[in-house]
Amino acid sequence: MAPTDAAPDLGATERAELAGAVVRRLLHLSRAMRHDTDLGFAQLGLTPAVARALHQLDPDRPVAARELAEQLECDRSNVTALVDKLELAGLVRRQVDPTDRRLKTLVVTDDGRAVRGRVHEVMSDARLLAALGDDELATLRDLLWKVSDGGCPEECGGE
């Protein structure tokens, strides 16, 4: 009942049940977070996918559409529609790469930079974590980083 009451050694079955409960809770929690962020994106006039695309772009470097598709883990064909909307909103400009004229690189405009900042804020809105103290938050951070590939908590690109 008290926190951290785990016995030193868990049986395989107990371990599996515990892990399963954690996974289901994570899935549930992520739904609530997604709901929150989607509302914030809508207030910016962006659909979730468009907001995510803008967030993924690099404001300081032209990114090829192909590259964006890889970062978003989706098919290139989807990027076209996403970038159409971003370009229509004046947040991104398409630019043919002089080096290889097959490539169209995506340049974030000044407006795009501003909105991207707002998107980042929406994705950082942590009202859900209000119940945690500072040290608990740090512990959670460390555990999550260990889960999603044991990297360093600083800035390893795994944003």
Added chain:
Amino acid sequence: MAPTDAAPDLGATERAELAGAVVRRLLHLSRAMRHDTDLGFAQLGLTPAVARALHQLDPDRPVAARELAEQLECDRSNVTALVDKLELAGLVRRQVDPTDRRLKTLVVTDDGRAVRGRVHEVMSDARLLAALGDDELATLRDLLWKVSDGGCPEECGGE
């Protein structure tokens, strides 16, 4: 750099940055988990939404369609199509409630019970958590429960 290096008191800005990083990491992690579960559901011949609907149903009690919609946090109109597929697959039966003939309650069949068990397993597949030790897992569980409404980690309906 080392884990749990949090200073006793965090400034408001530092706290916000830390919380934001945790939120973004949770969102990222949930994408990977969703991807895994969707594959598992497909192997059961179920789409993600249909699998989730079946999982939400109570095998021991007829649930009104309206009630399921509330549990899934979606419009009633969607439940119709979801249940159509579940009924076509022989996993659920529609039954008019004798008490109030407006209601159609959803009864999980024997086949449905079996598949629902498989769905539960898919949603509990915690390969992603393999990097954590037993006590870390328990700590993570406690933190997540505290986040999503400070309940008890046992079984408070907040599955």
Added chain:
DNA sequence: TATTGTTATACTCTATAACTATA
């Protein structure tokens, strides 16, 4: 009149396949 389930409809997200223009 209010509510349940259904239907019709539309929009978003995503994938596949075929097309074009470059290389």
Added chain:
DNA sequence: TATAGTTATAGAGTATAACAATA
């Protein structure tokens, strides 16, 4: 021939509005 971006198309998910049956 291989690759980048585009287009056409389809399916899943979800929302709104209107409708029939029941309360």
